[in-house]
Amino acid sequence: MNVDDESSNRTRTGNLAVHLDGITKRFPGVIANDDVDFEVESGTIHALIGENGAGKTTLMNVLYGLYEPTEGSVWIHGERREFDGPRDAMEAGIGMIHQHFMLVDTMTVAENVVLGDEPTKWGGLATDRKKAIEETKALAKQYGFDLDPTKRIQDISVGEQQRVEILKTLYRGSDILILDEPTAVLTPQEVDGLFGILEELIAEGKTIIFITHKLSEALHAADDISVLRDGELVDTVSAENASREDLARMMVGRDVLLEVDKPDVERGNPILEVEEVTVEDERGVTVVDGVDFSVHEGEVIGIAGVDGNGQSELVETITGLQTPSDGSITFDGTEITDVSRADRIGMGMAYIAEDRQKRSLVMEYELRRNGILGCQRLPEFSNGWRIDWESAEDYVDDVIDEYDVRPPDPSAEAHSLSGGNQQKFIVGREFERDPSLVIASQPTRGVDIGSIEFIHDRLLDLRADGKGVLLVSSKLEEVRRLSDRIAVMYDGDIVGIVDPADVTEEELGLLMAGERPTGMDVDSARVRRRESA
Amino acid sequence: MALGAVFVGLFIFALWTVGLVGSSSISSALRLTVPIGFAAMGGIFAEKAGVINIGLEGLLIIGAFGAIASLYALSVTPIGASIWLAFAFAVVASTVVALLFAIVCIEFKADQIIAGLAVWLIALGFAPFASYIIWDQTNSPSVGSFSAWAIPGLSDLPVIGGLFVATPPVILLIIAVPVSWYLLNRTTFGMWIEASGEDPKSLDTAGVDVRKVRYAGVLLSGVYCGIGGAGMALTVGQFVGSGDTMMDGRGFIGLTAYLIGNYNPIAAFFASFLFAGLEALQIQVQQIAGFDVSSRLIGIIPYVTVLVVLAFVGKTQMPSSAGDHYESDD
Numbered sequence: 064m065n066v067d068d069e070s071s072n073r074t075r076t077g078n079l080a081v082h083l084d085g086i087t088k089r090f091p092g093v094i095a096n097d098d099v100d101f102e103v104e105s106g107t108i109h110a111l112i113g114e115n116g117a118g119k120t121t122l123m124n125v126l127y128g129l130y131e132p133t134e135g136s137v138w139i140h141g142e143r144r145e146f147d148g149p150r151d152a153m154e155a156g157i158g159m160i161h162q163h164f165m166l167v168d169t170m171t172v173a174e175n176v177v178l179g180d181e182p183t184k185w186g187g188l189a190t191d192r193k194k195a196i197e198e199t200k201a202l203a204k205q206y207g208f209d210l211d212p213t214k215r216i217q218d219i220s221v222g223e224q225q226r227v228e229i230l231k232t233l234y235r236g237s238d239i240l241i242l243d244e245p246t247a248v249l250t251p252q253e254v255d256g257l258f259g260i261l262e263e264l265i266a267e268g269k270t271i272i273f274i275t276h277k278l279s280e281a282l283h284a285a286d287d288i289s290v291l292r293d294g295e296l297v298d299t300v301s302a303e304n305a306s307r308e309d310l311a312r313m314m315v316g317r318d319v320l321l322e323v324d325k326p327d328v329e330r331g332n333p334i335l336e337v338e339e340v341t342v343e344d345e346r347g348v349t350v351v352d353g354v355d356f357s358v359h360e361g362e363v364i365g366i367a368g369v370d371g372n373g374q375s376e377l378v379e380t381i382t383g384l385q386t387p388s389d390g391s392i393t394f395d396g397t398e399i400t401d402v403s404r405a406d407r408i409g410m411g412m413a414y415i416a417e418d419r420q421k422r423s424l425v426m427e428y429e430l431r432r433n434g435i436l437g438c439q440r441l442p443e444f445s446n447g448w449r450i451d452w453e454s455a456e457d458y459v460d461d462v463i464d465e466y467d468v469r470p471p472d473p474s475a476e477a478h479s480l481s482g483g484n485q486q487k488f489i490v491g492r493e494f495e496r497d498p499s500l501v502i503a504s505q506p507t508r509g510v511d512i513g514s515i516e517f518i519h520d521r522l523l524d525l526r527a528d529g530k531g532v533l534l535v536s537s538k539l540e541e542v543r544r545l546s547d548r549i550a551v552m553y554d555g556d557i558v559g560i561v562d563p564a565d566v567t568e569e570e571l572g573l574l575m576a577g578e579r580p581t582g583m584d585v586d587s588a589r590v591r592r593r594e595s596a
Numbered sequence: 597m598a599l600g601a602v603f604v605g606l607f608i609f610a611l612w613t614v615g616l617v618g619s620s621s622i623s624s625a626l627r628l629t630v631p632i633g634f635a636a637m638g639g640i641f642a643e644k645a646g647v648i649n650i651g652l653e654g655l656l657i658i659g660a661f662g663a664i665a666s667l668y669a670l671s672v673t674p675i676g677a678s679i680w681l682a683f684a685f686a687v688v689a690s691t692v693v694a695l696l697f698a699i700v701c702i703e704f705k706a707d708q709i710i711a712g713l714a715v716w717l718i719a720l721g722f723a724p725f726a727s728y729i730i731w732d733q734t735n736s737p738s739v740g741s742f743s744a745w746a747i748p749g750l751s752d753l754p755v756i757g758g759l760f761v762a763t764p765p766v767i768l769l770i771i772a773v774p775v776s777w778y779l780l781n782r783t784t785f786g787m788w789i790e791a792s793g794e795d796p797k798s799l800d801t802a803g804v805d806v807r808k809v810r811y812a813g814v815l816l817s818g819v820y821c822g823i824g825g826a827g828m829a830l831t832v833g834q835f836v837g838s839g840d841t842m843m844d845g846r847g848f849i850g851l852t853a854y855l856i857g858n859y860n861p862i863a864a865f866f867a868s869f870l871f872a873g874l875e876a877l878q879i880q881v882q883q884i885a886g887f888d889v890s891s892r893l894i895g896i897i898p899y900v901t902v903l904v905v906l907a908f909v910g911k912t913q914m915p916s917s918a919g920d921h922y923e924s925d926d
Contacts, residue, residue, distance in 0.1 A: 159801075161801070165795070165797060166795070166798055167790065169794050169916075170787070170790060178788075178798070179788075180802070181784045188783065190784050
C-alpha cells in the first residue's frame with residue numbers, strides 16, 4: 064500500500080504524519096474501535112472529539128503502541144510501523160501527554176524531563192545534572208515556555224506541569240504530539256496559554272493531535288476535527304467549515320439542545336444563608352474574606368470566578384469540611400456553623416464535590432457501597448448499628464437506572480467506570496435522596512456533552528421542585544445558562560452578585576479579574592475592596 | 597537530618613563530660629552500629645524503590661547465621677577458615693532470601709508487610725534450628741572473628757587515635773554511608789529508584805522497567821543486610837540463636853533509624869549510631885557496681901528513646917507509592 068495514493072485525494076497539500084488504516088480494536092466483549100481510518104496532515108493541529116467511551120483514547124493508545132490493533136495498520140510519515148510498546152512509538156517520533164500527568168512530584172522539572180534518558184558523566188557514574196538543567200532550559204526557551212528547571216513538580220502549577228510533560232516529549236525528539244484531554248485540568252487562562260504553545264509547536268514543524276470533548280476548543284484551536292462515536296469514525300471535517308451544532312450532532316448521534324430551557328420558578332424562602340463567613344487556610348492566610356449571600360428555594364445561585372479565588376474553601380465550609388474562623392451559616396432556619404458534616408447530610412444537604420475521585424468516591428469500593436457513602440447513618444440505610452444492604456442495593460439500582468450509569472453493575476468498582484459515568488453516579492446518588500439544598504461544585508468537569516445536558520436538566524428539575532442549588536463552576540457559560548443570580552468571587556470575596564440576563568461575558572470577566580465594569584452601579588456590583596480603597 | 601546530628605552530638609558531648617564516653621566506647625558503639633546502619637541503608641533502597649521491606653531483621657539473621665555456618669564449614673574443608681569467604685557467602689545467602697522476597701512481592705503481588713514478616717519469622721525459626729542441627733545447640737561455638745585494623749598514621753594520634761582502630765565491618769559501614777548517599781542522589785540509578793517509589797507509572801512511560809528497578813532495590817537491601825548481619829556475627833565470632841537471636845530486633849531498629857533519617861543514608865547512619873550508642877550506654881550502666889536497677893529496665897532505654905525521638909522528629913515523607921504493587925499496562 065502506498066501512502067501517496069491516500070493523500071492524493073485530499074484537498075490540501077501536505078504529507079500525512081499519521082495514517083491509521085482500518086483500525087479495529089476488540090477487547091473481550093467490546094469493540095472499542097471499529098474499522099477507523101484516521102489521517103493527520105503533517106504540521107497541523109488535529110482534534111479528535113467524541114463522547115466518553117467513544118474510543119478516542121483507545122485509538123490514541125493504538126497509535127502510541129500501548130495497544131496492538133486487532134486489525135489494521137499504523138503508518139507514520141508514509142512508513143508502515145508496528146509498535147511493541149510506547150518505546151517503539153517514541154522512537155518513531157510520537158509523544159503522548161497523558162491526561163493524568165506522568166511526573167514524579169518530588170523530583171525537579173529538569174529531572175522529570177530527562178528521566179529514562181538521562182545525560183551522564185564520568186562514564187555513567189553520575190547524572191549530569193548541569194547538562195539536564197541546561198538542556199531543559201534551552202528547550203523551554205526554544206518553545207517560549209516560562210519554566211524554572213530546578214523547581215520541584217509539587218511546587219509548580221498544573222499548567223506548568225503540563226508544559227513539563229510537553230517538554231518531556233520534545234526532549235525525546237517527538238514530532239507528533241498526542242495530548243489526551245489537555246484542557247480538562249486547566250484554568251481558562253492556562254487553556255489560552257496552552258493553545259499559544261500549540262501554535263508555537265506547529266510553527267516549529269510539529270504535528271499535534273488532541274483529544275477533547277469540548278467543541279469550542281476543537282473549533283478554536285484545531286485545523287481539522289475528527290469525530291468518533293461508538294468506536295467508529297463519523298467524519299473528519301475542517302474546523303473552518305464546521306459548526307458547534309454539526310459537531311454535537313455527529314458526536315451524540317442526535318440533536319443536542321445547547322441552550323437550556325429555563326422555566327420560571329417562584330422563588331421561595333431562603334434555604335441557605337451565609338453571613339460574614341471568613342475562612343483561613345492552614346497557614347493562617349485568609350482565603351474567604353467575609354462572604355455574604357443566600358440561596359432561596361427554587362433558585363440556582365452560580366458562583367463564578369477564576370479557580371483558586373476561595374470558591375473551594377467556601378464550598379467546603381458550607382458543606383462542613385472546613386471550619387470558618389468567623390461568620391455564621393444558616394441552613395433551613397437552623398444555624399449550622401458548628402454542626403458536623405454528618406448532621407448536615409442528615410438535614411438534607413447534598414454535595415457534588417469538585418474532585419470526585421478524592422472527595423466523592425472510594426475508588427476501590429463497589430458502586431453499591433459508594434452509593435450510600437455519606438448516608439450510611441441515615442435511617443433509610445441503617446438501623447443504628449448495621450447497614451441495611453437490601454435498601455442500599457435498591458437505592459443504587461435506582462440511581463444506576465435513572466442516571467444511565469454504565470456499566471449498569473452495582474458490583475463494579477468505582478475506578479472501572481469512566482470519568483463521565485462516575486460523575487453521573489455521584490449526581491444520581493446525591494439527587495435521589497431528595498435533598499433540600501444541592502451544592503454542586505464543577506458538576507460537569509470532564510463529562511461528555513450528552514451527560515452535561517443530562518446533569519443540567521436534573522439541576523433545573525431540582526430548582527423546579529423548589530430546592531435550592533448552589534452551583535460553582537469555572538465554566539462561565541454553564542453558570543450563565545443555569546443561574547438565577549451569579550455571585551462573582553475574587554480574592555476570597557464576592558465582588559458582585561448579578562443577574563445573568565443583565566450582564567455580558569466581558570463584564571463578568573472584568574468582575575472575575577476584580578475590576579468594576581464601567582456603568583455598573585455599586586448595588587449590582589459591590590466591589591468592596593476597591594470602593595473602600 | 598540536622599536534628600538527628602544535633603541529637604547525637606549532644607548525646608556524645610553529655611556522656612563525654614561525665615566520663616562515660618571515651619574513644620573506646622565510641623568504637624564499641626560503632627561496632628554496634630554495623631547491623632543497625634546496614635539494615636537501615638538496605639531498607640532505604642528497597643522502600644525508595646517502592647517495596648517496604650520489614651524483613652530486614654530476618655535478612656540480618658540470615659547474614660549472621662550464614663557467616664558463622666560458612667566459616668565453620670570452611671574450616672573442615674581444604675580451603676580453610678577464610679573469614680572473608682564466609683563473609684561473602686553470608687552476603688549471597690541474605691541476597692538470595694531477599695530475591696525470594698522480591699519475587700513474592702513483585703511477581704506474585706503478595707502483601708509486602710506480610711511477606712516481610714514471613715522473612716523475619718522464617719529466619720527466626722530457621723537459624724536456631726539449623727544451628728541445633730549443626731552444633732547440637734542454638735548457639736554456635738566460637739569460630740573466629742575479624743581482627744581490628746589500625747589505620748596507619750591516624751591511629752597513632754593522641755586521645756582520638758583509638759577511633760582509627762576499627763574492625764573491617766565498621767570501616768565498610770563508614771564507606772557505605774556516603775556511597776549510598778551518592779548512589780541515591782547523584783546517579784541515574786538513584787533517580788530511577790526515587791521515581792519507582794514515588795510514581796512508578798511515570799517511570800514506566802519514560803521507558804524504564806519498573807520491575808527491574810524494584811528488584812535492584814530489594815536485592816540491595818539483601819546485600820546490605822548480609823553485610824550487616826555477617827559483620828556483627830564475625831565481629832563477635834559466634835552465632836547466638838537463643839531468644840530473638842543475636843540480632844535482637846536490630847533490623848527493626850534499623851527500620852526506625854531510616855524513618856527518623858527520612859530516607860537519607862547519612863541521617864539514617866546518625867540515627868543508627870544514636871541507638872547503638874544508647875545500647876552501649878545501657879551495657880555500661882549495667883556494669884556500674886552498686887547500681888541497683890533491674891537490668892531489664894535499663895535494657896528498654898534504647899526503645900524508649902526510639903519512641904521519644906519519633907515523637908520529636910516530626911513527619912517523615914514516605915515514598916508515595918511504597919507498598920503499592922505496580923503493573924504495567926502493556
